[in-house]
Amino acid sequence: MEPARTIQVKVLTRVEGEGALFVRLRNNIIEDVRLQIYEPPRFFEAFLCDRSLEEIPDITARICGICPVAYQMSSVHALEAALGIVISPEIRRLRRLLYCGEWIESHALHMHLLHAPDFLGYESGIAMAQDHKREVARGLRLKKHGNQLLDVLGGRAIHPVNVCVGGFYRAPRREDLTALIPDFEWGLEAAMAATRWVAGFDFPAFRQPCELVAVVHPDEYAMNEGRVTSSAGHSWPVDEYETAFAEEHVAHSTALQSRRVPGGTSYLTGPLARINLSRAQLSPAARRLADEIKFESPCQNPFKAIIARGLELVHAYEVALEILKTYRPPVPSRIPYLHRQGSGCAATEAPRGLLYNRYTVDATGQVTASRIVPPTAQNQRQIEQDLRDHLPGLLHLGDAEVALGCERLVRSYDPCISCSTHFLQLKLERS
Amino acid sequence: MTAKPRLAVFKFASCDGCQLSLLDCEDELLAVAGAVEIVHFAEATSRMEPGPYDIVLVEGSITTPDDAARIQDVRANARFLMTIGACATAGGIQSLRNWADHQEFLQAVYARPEYISSLATSTAIADHVPVDFELRGCPISRQQLLEVLVALIDGRKPQTPGHGVCLDCKRRGSVCITVARGVPCMGPLTQSGCGAICPAFDRGCYGCFGPAPQVQPRSLTGHLLEQGAPPRQLVQLLRNFNGFAPEFRGESERLISQQET
Amino acid sequence: MNQTASLDLPLPACNPWLAHSVTIDRITPEVAGVSTYHLRFVDPEAARNYRFRPGQFNMLYLPGVGESAISLSADPRGHVTWAHTVRTAGNVTQTLAKLGVGGSLGLRGPFGSCWPLDQAMGKDLILVAGGIGLPPLRPVIYEIAARRDEFASVAVLYGARTPDTLLYQAEYDAWRKAGIDLHLTADMSGAGWNGAVGVVPLLLDRLPLADAARTQVWMCGPEVMLKYTVKSALRRGIPAGNLWLSMERNMQCAIGLCGHCQLGPEFVCRNGPVFPWNRMAPYLDVKGL
Amino acid sequence: MPPWFLEKACLQDLLERLRDRGYAVIGPTISQEAICYDEIHTIDELPRGWTDVQQAGRYRLQRRADESLFGYVVGPHSWKRYLFPPQATLMTADRTDGGWSMQAPVEVPPRYAFLGVRACELAAIRIQDKVFLEGPYVDLVYQARRERCFVVAVNCTQAASTCFCTSMNTGPRCQAGFDLALTELPTGFLVECGSDAGSELLASLPVREPSAEELTAAESAREQAVHQIQRLMDTTNIREDLLTNLNHPRWQEAGERCLSCTNCTMVCPTCFCSSVNEVADLGADHVRRERVWDSCFNLDFSTMNGTPVRNNVASRYRQWLTHKLASWHDQFGSSGCVGCGRCITWCPVGIDLTEEVAAIRGDVR
Ligand SMILES: Cc1cc2nc3c(=O)[nH]c(=O)nc-3n(C[C@H](O)[C@H](O)[C@H](O)COP(=O)(O)OP(=O)(O)OC[C@H]3O[C@@H](n4cnc5c(N)ncnc54)[C@H](O)[C@@H]3O)c2cc1C
Numbered sequence A: 001m002e003p004a005r006t007i008q009v010k011v012l013t014r015v016e017g018e019g020a021l022f023v024r025l026r027n028n029i030i031e032d033v034r035l036q037i038y039e040p041p042r043f044f045e046a047f048l049c050d051r052s053l054e055e056i057p058d059i060t061a062r063i064c065g066i067c068p069v070a071y072q073m074s075s076v077h078a079l080e081a082a083l084g085i086v087i088s089p090e091i092r093r094l095r096r097l098l099y100c101g102e103w104i105e106s107h108a109l110h111m112h113l114l115h116a117p118d119f120l121g122y123e124s125g126i127a128m129a130q131d132h133k134r135e136v137a138r139g140l141r142l143k144k145h146g147n148q149l150l151d152v153l154g155g156r157a158i159h160p161v162n163v164c165v166g167g168f169y170r171a172p173r174r175e176d177l178t179a180l181i182p183d184f185e186w187g188l189e190a191a192m193a194a195t196r197w198v199a200g201f202d203f204p205a206f207r208q209p210c211e212l213v214a215v216v217h218p219d220e221y222a223m224n225e226g227r228v229t230s231s232a233g234h235s236w237p238v239d240e241y242e243t244a245f246a247e248e249h250v251a252h253s254t255a256l257q258s259r260r261v262p263g264g265t266s267y268l269t270g271p272l273a274r275i276n277l278s279r280a281q282l283s284p285a286a287r288r289l290a291d292e293i294k295f296e297s298p299c300q301n302p303f304k305a306i307i308a309r310g311l312e313l314v315h316a317y318e319v320a321l322e323i324l325k326t327y328r329p330p331v332p333s334r335i336p337y338l339h340r341q342g343s344g345c346a347a348t349e350a351p352r353g354l355l356y357n358r359y360t361v362d363a364t365g366q367v368t369a370s371r372i373v374p375p376t377a378q379n380q381r382q383i384e385q386d387l388r389d390h391l392p393g394l395l396h397l398g399d400a401e402v403a404l405g406c407e408r409l410v411r412s413y414d415p416c417i418s419c420s421t422h423f424l425q426l427k428l429e430r431s
Numbered sequence B: 001m002t003a004k005p006r007l008a009v010f011k012f013a014s015c016d017g018c019q020l021s022l023l024d025c026e027d028e029l030l031a032v033a034g035a036v037e038i039v040h041f042a043e044a045t046s047r048m049e050p051g052p053y054d055i056v057l058v059e060g061s062i063t064t065p066d067d068a069a070r071i072q073d074v075r076a077n078a079r080f081l082m083t084i085g086a087c088a089t090a091g092g093i094q095s096l097r098n099w100a101d102h103q104e105f106l107q108a109v110y111a112r113p114e115y116i117s118s119l120a121t122s123t124a125i126a127d128h129v130p131v132d133f134e135l136r137g138c139p140i141s142r143q144q145l146l147e148v149l150v151a152l153i154d155g156r157k158p159q160t161p162g163h164g165v166c167l168d169c170k171r172r173g174s175v176c177i178t179v180a181r182g183v184p185c186m187g188p189l190t191q192s193g194c195g196a197i198c199p200a201f202d203r204g205c206y207g208c209f210g211p212a213p214q215v216q217p218r219s220l221t222g223h224l225l226e227q228g229a230p231p232r233q234l235v236q237l238l239r240n241f242n243g244f245a246p247e248f249r250g251e252s253e254r255l256i257s258q259q260e261t
Numbered sequence C: 001m002n003q004t005a006s007l008d009l010p011l012p013a014c015n016p017w018l019a020h021s022v023t024i025d026r027i028t029p030e031v032a033g034v035s036t037y038h039l040r041f042v043d044p045e046a047a048r049n050y051r052f053r054p055g056q057f058n059m060l061y062l063p064g065v066g067e068s069a070i071s072l073s074a075d076p077r078g079h080v081t082w083a084h085t086v087r088t089a090g091n092v093t094q095t096l097a098k099l100g101v102g103g104s105l106g107l108r109g110p111f112g113s114c115w116p117l118d119q120a121m122g123k124d125l126i127l128v129a130g131g132i133g134l135p136p137l138r139p140v141i142y143e144i145a146a147r148r149d150e151f152a153s154v155a156v157l158y159g160a161r162t163p164d165t166l167l168y169q170a171e172y173d174a175w176r177k178a179g180i181d182l183h184l185t186a187d188m189s190g191a192g193w194n195g196a197v198g199v200v201p202l203l204l205d206r207l208p209l210a211d212a213a214r215t216q217v218w219m220c221g222p223e224v225m226l227k228y229t230v231k232s233a234l235r236r237g238i239p240a241g242n243l244w245l246s247m248e249r250n251m252q253c254a255i256g257l258c259g260h261c262q263l264g265p266e267f268v269c270r271n272g273p274v275f276p277w278n279r280m281a282p283y284l285d286v287k288g289l
Numbered sequence D: 001m002p003p004w005f006l007e008k009a010c011l012q013d014l015l016e017r018l019r020d021r022g023y024a025v026i027g028p029t030i031s032q033e034a035i036c037y038d039e040i041h042t043i044d045e046l047p048r049g050w051t052d053v054q055q056a057g058r059y060r061l062q063r064r065a066d067e068s069l070f071g072y073v074v075g076p077h078s079w080k081r082y083l084f085p086p087q088a089t090l091m092t093a094d095r096t097d098g099g100w101s102m103q104a105p106v107e108v109p110p111r112y113a114f115l116g117v118r119a120c121e122l123a124a125i126r127i128q129d130k131v132f133l134e135g136p137y138v139d140l141v142y143q144a145r146r147e148r149c150f151v152v153a154v155n156c157t158q159a160a161s162t163c164f165c166t167s168m169n170t171g172p173r174c175q176a177g178f179d180l181a182l183t184e185l186p187t188g189f190l191v192e193c194g195s196d197a198g199s200e201l202l203a204s205l206p207v208r209e210p211s212a213e214e215l216t217a218a219e220s221a222r223e224q225a226v227h228q229i230q231r232l233m234d235t236t237n238i239r240e241d242l243l244t245n246l247n248h249p250r251w252q253e254a255g256e257r258c259l260s261c262t263n264c265t266m267v268c269p270t271c272f273c274s275s276v277n278e279v280a281d282l283g284a285d286h287v288r289r290e291r292v293w294d295s296c297f298n299l300d301f302s303t304m305n306g307t308p309v310r311n312n313v314a315s316r317y318r319q320w321l322t323h324k325l326a327s328w329h330d331q332f333g334s335s336g337c338v339g340c341g342r343c344i345t346w347c348p349v350g351i352d353l354t355e356e357v358a359a360i361r362g363d364v365r
């Protein structure tokens, strides 16, 4: 047998967490593609059991330092479902505002520091800043706005401390929020400019008509709740999520991989999925901008996720501004509740995609079972599939270029590997 | 240092939040990048130069046999090794496994535990290699990170205060949540650095910066128990992100053994 | 209320927190790790008004790094530059050591109490110093050399770890010429050393005293040295009231307002650093005070 | 000067007249489930109908049967927060071509009117005056605030279980140190005047002469506070008893309970310890020296050559108590304690200084 050609990216960079890529070819036929996640397992689901449910949002935040709010949101919603707590519209708005902070921070970071350098040929956002100082500085300022919002609402940007089951420990003061308005008004314009900038990049011609999955809400661009909806025309209430999607444990990854049930096919969550499924519900400025830059509908080029992020950035700014301007502190800031035995689940839209949580609690308020399905675990299989489909167009290149091409594709999903720890190195073997 | 110091960031078991703190220094990031040569920082750059490095930031705890070997390598290449965050300095939240049955944990999370290679414990970096400086927090404070980096570049000792959270509470005018509301709070046992945010948000501190110097947890837990706090709650408060720090660990184990007798 | 010796001490004008800008005029390397910095005020007005008494100290300020209390080791009659002999220890002193001639820093002072020169007039005076304890006494030596006939016998007992770490060796001849009886010792002997070997209090044990009751002993050095020097002096019949020492403590404000330097009832910065031994005696041996 | 009477509803006039004169009125108001001092604009922000229940390590708000505006004692804040702020800029340094340029901060110090200052707090301000204004050095930050402030005192008509001002000779009656002093009655306030500024303000208020019944009622209301004070601290010879017992085993014992958390020193209205931080930009070209509250309970507070002098909790507890009650006499000619009881209430483990002192002296007597 001919020796295999292996292409390997030992450490995927500019992604959050630790992963690698491995590709093996024989006679230019792809034998194996593996997105390897070697992020050490941290056993969150195991030790959430036996903790008080009040502690859960603080602990789940630690699954991922990049999107702690998403973990807090999915967990509090799931626990509220288990306890039968109905939050007030004011609390809901404040949660939406908090989520906007995280979307802004995370999208601005990924666009400017992690993904844009791929298009412009730099090793990092910092290196890119030498020639594109204005754009990087603008990106950093946008990112900072997200963090400032999280600071005010949650005390700090990473692992904020204010989220609790039932609402917020303390409602922010109106003055503290209104003080942010001028920055956010600037930011809305800047986010549009940043999106036009990334929309002008050169995109590899690649089309991937896969199944897209996102939370969809009838009245708004979903963040905190809605039905789990697929581009294949299905839609499920969240509590049927586990009937439509299942996780499987593969040998090469410490992350579980999700797939559709039945059929076992891959699917994609995240900004592209959201925008394709809910484009009409983007904020007016984001919608206008999508039309202006002729963002195709549906968009099936994963590389263009950077534009989708830009549009969502604009959206998040506009939503945040609206909430900032009309904010009244919710009273109470936290809906009182009693412990009871129950089970509940929730799915919210993390910057990287759908994040599903389910908990069972007992009558004393202890968690007895938990399930957490992070976005990257769901995308992992689709990323592998996309690599299979994208690779043939690259194989004429040398190993280093192939590796780089694959890495770029992987980065376009903004995989957050640390959170997929129940979730990479490219190794390409070819003959 | 004449040439710009070479900075590298390495990650072990963690959430990435502490290294993100560096990228979160939005106003200073480019200046920092100008003062040091960032030669290895997988989260931010594709540049991956081999050692030796002048300044190495290590995030995360040691939880796998591979990582136990890798940290030796990192240390061998580091002139100054600084751990960042609760995972690296105390084992992190994942050190909860240290009290549990590891096999049970594996089975709870993974369908095919045989695919997973992991140690029975999550331990601090200092349990494996000498550490030159520890920066506390879950997550670390970006101001403190900047101060340490700037101090290292200037060749002086960093100024990171060692007092407890209570002092910062009082400076910012927060009312003691334990005394005024009976909410158990780890503030008196916890090193400052966060700016005393939890009590400012009407909740007790959960100890994410780890034990303050010369703490006596027993006095506080004794008093809280007298006031009616359930022992279980105190154990959980102690067994958080710094649960395996010796002072907190000792007290939670003492409380449990007291329960059992 | 405690008041230090009744001299009207020079105090910094107006805002005691505001540092003057000074530049390094000259650096005299003394021994390994110790240099004397001659500082010049940027503002000539400040220079004209600046006076200090032997024993007082300044706060030297390296912006962004911090402040340190450093004794004035200069001749109090100097008018242009003020000397500080500094041992490189931590952040402030290390940063200072990196500044060269022309380097800029801040200075607040003078602060603290001074050696009781007036009380010593016409009396026998013994100055005892260990290591970096000599700089705070050097202004006294200059003062005495200039007014030698106002004092009876004057002895300087000085010791360091090794012979090559004795400070100000170039000046010893001048001191001796001025009628100062200089006795040196080293904890450890070294090449070419033919002086005494042993700790400083031993020098006092051996020093002939003309009239113990009329002898003043002023000392500055590590706390153990002070302790044994006091023991020796008392054993030799020198009255407790004639013993003076200069104390060291962490200081931040230098004006008795920040609390750091408290030792028993004393603010070392404000009531000291020079104290009559009597006053400190009850507190010196209490652990952790 | 004989006292005047101000109708309850007219207290708002007092607030407004103060505001007319450019004062920010700081008074008691409910925040964070305690009675805190903060800026107030109307008397509706006062804790009307509330009281506090205090014991060692515990504080709770409770409804009163009446509508009193000042029916509580002292809470977690003290006026020190305003006169000696927790953070203050001492100077700035900027790098220039000609070296460092050092500047004193330019600030317009606020004009505060303190409403509801209790007798023990007047005594505490008096003590801080001695510390910051009457020594060889004046603290300019304190001075600027202190000189501009206006003090409206209130006589206590009740006491908490933690109060011991009678032992310290500081209360509960306001004797001096105020511009105006109020005694609250159900229908209004008896107003005494303590300064020219006070009389000037009083002249703008709709006051009348009090009736004889009102005078008696005020007297007995104040007496009630005296009677409610249970706690005692024997101060005879306290300085010598403490300073000659520096090796008493009780220090060790207290050191095992004390958390060294600094709460007692932070809430104490007279503790004044501070540290200076260098706040610099990244290149350290612009530096601010910032003074912050600090405490002798911190390990790194007293270091020498890099090692802590007070290297265990017991020695730090001893430093605190001996300074407060003993060496303060040497330094400032009075006790450093005014008997407000804050350190007892706000100690998270309920350590009570009066008990510690008694224990140390118990062996002496
Ligand atoms: C009144 C007075 C007069 C003085 N006069 C003089 C004088 O004339 N000449 C002189 O040289 N000194 C003098 N000193 C001493 C001088 O003030 C100190 O040595 C100086 O403050 C050191 O400041 P620094 O910032 O350089 O060191 P610091 O940072 O304060 O450190 C001092 C020492 O502690 C060590 N250290 C600091 N932090 C740590 C840590 N975290 N862990 C372990 N070790 C640590 C350092 O290595 C160093 O050895 C005087 C002191 C006083 C009070």
Ligand code: SF4
Residues within 6 Å of the ligand: D264, D267, D268, D269, D270, D324, D336, D337, D338, D339, D340, D341, D342, D343, D344, D353
């Ligand atoms: S020591 Fe305690 S009782 Fe005395 S003034 Fe301070 S806080 Fe009040």
Ligand code: SF4
Residues within 6 Å of the ligand: C259, C262, D265, D270, D271, D272, D273, D294, D295, D296, D297, D319, D320, D321, D323, D324
């Ligand atoms: S008791 Fe402690 S904190 Fe208070 S003034 Fe005295 S030394 Fe300072």
Ligand code: SF4
Residues within 6 Å of the ligand: D257, D258, D259, D260, D261, D262, D263, D264, D265, D297, D343, D346, D347, D348, D349, D350, D351
């Ligand atoms: S006495 Fe109480 S309040 Fe004071 S430091 Fe000790 S534990 Fe804290």
